[in-house]
Amino acid sequence: MKKITLFFMTVLLMACGVEKETTPKIENFNYTVDKFADIEILRYRVPDFEKLSLKQKELIYYLNQAALEGRDILFDQNNKYNLLVRRTLEAVYVNYTGDRESADFKRMTTYLKQVWMGNGIHHHYSEDKFVPEFSEKFLAQAIRSVEPHCNVCLLPGEKIDDLIAKLEPIIFDPTVFPKGTNQEDGVDLIKTSGVNFYEGVTEKEVEDFYAKMKNPNDSTPISFGLNSKLVKENGLLVEKTYKVGGLYGEAIIKIVGWLRKAAEVAENNTQKDVINTLISHYETGSLKTYDEYSIKWVQDLASDIDFVNGFTETYGDPLGMKGSWESLVNFKNIEATKRTEIISSNAQWFEDNSPIDPTFKKEKVKGVSAKVITATILAGDCYPSTPIGINLPNSNWIRHEYGSKSVTIENITEAYDQASLGNGFAEEFMWSEVERERAKKFASMTNNLHTDLHECLGHGSGKLLPGVDPDALKAYGSTIEEARADLFGLYYMGDPKIIELGLLPDKEAYKAEYYQYIMNGLMTQMTRVQPGKNIEEAHMRNRQLIAAWAFEKGKADNVIEIKVRDGETFVVVNDYEKLRTLFGQLLAIIQQIKSTGNFEAGKNIVETYGVKVNKSLHAEVLERYKKLNLAPYRGFVNPVYSLITDKHGKVTDVSISYDENYIDQNLRYSKEYSSLPTFN
Numbered sequence: 218m219k220k221i222t223l224f225f226m227t228v229l230l231m232a233c234g235v236e237k238e239t240t241p242k243i244e245n246f247n248y249t250v251d252k253f254a255d256i257e258i259l260r261y262r263v264p265d266f267e268k269l270s271l272k273q274k275e276l277i278y279y280l281n282q283a284a285l286e287g288r289d290i291l292f293d294q295n296n297k298y299n300l301l302v303r304r305t306l307e308a309v310y311v312n313y314t315g316d317r318e319s320a321d322f323k324r325m326t327t328y329l330k331q332v333w334m335g336n337g338i339h340h341h342y343s344e345d346k347f348v349p350e351f352s353e354k355f356l357a358q359a360i361r362s363v364e365p366h367c368n369v370c371l372l373p374g375e376k377i378d379d380l381i382a383k384l385e386p387i388i389f390d391p392t393v394f395p396k397g398t399n400q401e402d403g404v405d406l407i408k409t410s411g412v413n414f415y416e417g418v419t420e421k422e423v424e425d426f427y428a429k430m431k432n433p434n435d436s437t438p439i440s441f442g443l444n445s446k447l448v449k450e451n452g453l454l455v456e457k458t459y460k461v462g463g464l465y466g467e468a469i470i471k472i473v474g475w476l477r478k479a480a481e482v483a484e485n486n487t488q489k490d491v492i493n494t495l496i497s498h499y500e501t502g503s504l505k506t507y508d509e510y511s512i513k514w515v516q517d518l519a520s521d522i523d524f525v526n527g528f529t530e531t532y533g534d535p536l537g538m539k540g541s542w543e544s545l546v547n548f549k550n551i552e553a554t555k556r557t558e559i560i561s562s563n564a565q566w567f568e569d570n571s572p573i574d575p576t577f578k579k580e581k582v583k584g585v586s587a588k589v590i591t592a593t594i595l596a597g598d599c600y601p602s603t604p605i606g607i608n609l610p611n612s613n614w615i616r617h618e619y620g621s622k623s624v625t626i627e628n629i630t631e632a633y634d635q636a637s638l639g640n641g642f643a644e645e646f647m648w649s650e651v652e653r654e655r656a657k658k659f660a661s662m663t664n665n666l667h668t669d670l671h672e673c674l675g676h677g678s679g680k681l682l683p684g685v686d687p688d689a690l691k692a693y694g695s696t697i698e699e700a701r702a703d704l705f706g707l708y709y710m711g712d713p714k715i716i717e718l719g720l721l722p723d724k725e726a727y728k729a730e731y732y733q734y735i736m737n738g739l740m741t742q743m744t745r746v747q748p749g750k751n752i753e754e755a756h757m758r759n760r761q762l763i764a765a766w767a768f769e770k771g772k773a774d775n776v777i778e779i780k781v782r783d784g785e786t787f788v789v790v791n792d793y794e795k796l797r798t799l800f801g802q803l804l805a806i807i808q809q810i811k812s813t814g815n816f817e818a819g820k821n822i823v824e825t826y827g828v829k830v831n832k833s834l835h836a837e838v839l840e841r842y843k844k845l846n847l848a849p850y851r852g853f854v855n856p857v858y859s860l861i862t863d864k865h866g867k868v869t870d871v872s873i874s875y876d877e878n879y880i881d882q883n884l885r886y887s888k889e890y891s892s893l894p895t896f897n
């Protein structure tokens with residue numbers, strides 16, 4: 218997995234294996250911007266932007282501009298009619314002089330907001346086509362009423378009625394482009410997907426086309442097909458490359474223009490070279506140059522400012538070859554990165570003191586140092602829905618030979634945490650004010666620390682005995698592995714060493730993580746399981762396994778208790794120190810299973826504790842969760858950046874403001890960063 222996404226839930230945030238909750242409330246910043254359909258739109262802060270040097274701010278400004286110029290590309294990649302739909306509806310929204318309070322107009326507005334959120338007519342997560350709740354009749358008369366503003370959407374010779382006739386099936390007919398990216402087995406994935414990476418070709422033709430290009434003996438293959446659309450012209454298959462002078466050239470030349478400005482104010486020569494190599498890739502469309510760029514990019518560790526800009530992730534292509542355009546600009550969060558560096562530099566101490574059998578310990582262990590970053594702009598496939606962590610580049614041989622950069626985006630998780638305060642979740646599910654207060658004070662900190670311990674140390678700790686097959690645990694392997702990493706983090710959260718290293722400020726803090734982990738594992742994560750189903754996903758299995766095992770083994774000492782108040786079930790932790798001991802014991806058991814590749818033992822412990830849900834408790838949790846009426850998906854608006862210049866036009870500062878709302882931002886982006894024709 219190259220991208221850590223947060224697609225579901227509102228209060229509990231998932232990073233690989235770890236869930237996040239509340240944090241001390243930051244005053245005077247309004248995180249929630251908008252709410253519609255199944256979406257909540259948030260804004261995020263960019264802490265310490267003001268502390269950057271003028272040159273760094275200027276660099277960020279130009280990279281941000283380069284990011285925003287690619288928005289139309291993604292719309293067109295997602296479906297060839299997306300720009301037509303967006304532009305027509307925006308023309309209606311802006312210019313309509315009829316009753317703007319009517320149900321139809323409001324429903325059309327909701328639909329337009331969904332189109333912005335999905336970067337097209339399909340849901341960003343489910344890939345299902347949006348269902349409009351306004352009528353075809355309304356749309357037809359509304360379009361006619363703003364006719365002159367729709368000219369940009371008309372092809373030569375077309376009249377307004379042609380436009381209406383073209384739009385109706387695209388918006389209203391559920392059988393036309395029912396899916397964005399279709400992953401269903403046994404059908405032609407290209408014919409049944411609405412995405413615009415291919416035209417007039419079958420899945421078989423695409424496969425043959427690229428199979429012929431590949432040389433099995435090439436140890437440094439380019440990412441075939443990454444930056445092109447494959448079409449059939451006069452019976453021949455042709456790649457239309459995304460580049461200056463090629464497909465999407467009008468937008469790419471703008472991106473390049475801003476990148477040139479960025480190169481002029483780069484922090485150092487390495488970074489300048491990275492940017493110039495990317496420009497050269499955009500100019501030539503060469504994927505060899507793209508690999509050169511990726512190698513230079515992954516090796517640039519000294520710069521504070523960093524960015525992703527290009528045809529990157531391939532999840533949008535049902536065949537996993539074509540890159541969706543995305544951009545994210547960021548700078549290093551120096552304080553938080555220190556935290557991961559402290560953990561990594563003490564990796565050997567943690568390994569030596571871990572409560573597992575010494576024969577399973579690594580003699581020499583190296584912690585992974587992940588960078589913590591602050592995002593300044595989200596764009597393309599990272600907007601409005603965004604990952605909370607990124608690991609790039611994707612090319613396997615480059616990862617193998619040059620490594621990858623792994624980042625977590627802390628100002629985004631902060632926004633998720635903050636927006637969840639006061640949404641009623643803690644009030645509904647936590648036992649008392651004691652647990653809630655502790656969570657408010659410490660949970661954000663302990664969540665971040667648990668993620669770091671899990672990622673930087675947990676996965677890398679321990680070793681297999683000689684001759685043990687790494688795949689011996691088969692289908693139970695990932696649950697056992699995630700449990701190992703989680704337990705490693707949980708066990709050490711409560712260790713005095715953590716206070717000594719300055720990773721937590723208070724010896725009570727770990728209790729926030731423990732309570733939340735047990736409550737989630739025994740109860741609240743069931744909100745994500747369909748009624749009547751058992752737990753399938755590995756991270757969820759691991760969490761229930763740990764919580765249910767600790768509950769059972771601690772019964773004699775009443776470590777964890779299930780209490781019922783007014784017919785509602787709650788989890789109570791009575792003895793946090795004993796709970797830590799239990800985590801240590803379970804870590805030893807799980808490590809033994811892993812180190813010896815004991816399939817039967819692995820299967821047994823996962824099936825006993827991690828899979829089956831208590832049906833009546835499940836029903837109760839779903840019912841209580843539903844009452845809270847929380848939006849399952851979240852997106853973001855970006856801050857607004859402006860160049861401040863003196864009377865000679867010299868840049869003196871870059872300002873940042875957070876007051877733009879979702880509608881204004883999207884309309885502005887469509888006006889200022891929309892260089893592509895409606896049909897490409």
Ligand code: ZN
Pocket residue numbers: 233234671676699702
């Ligand atoms: Zn993990």
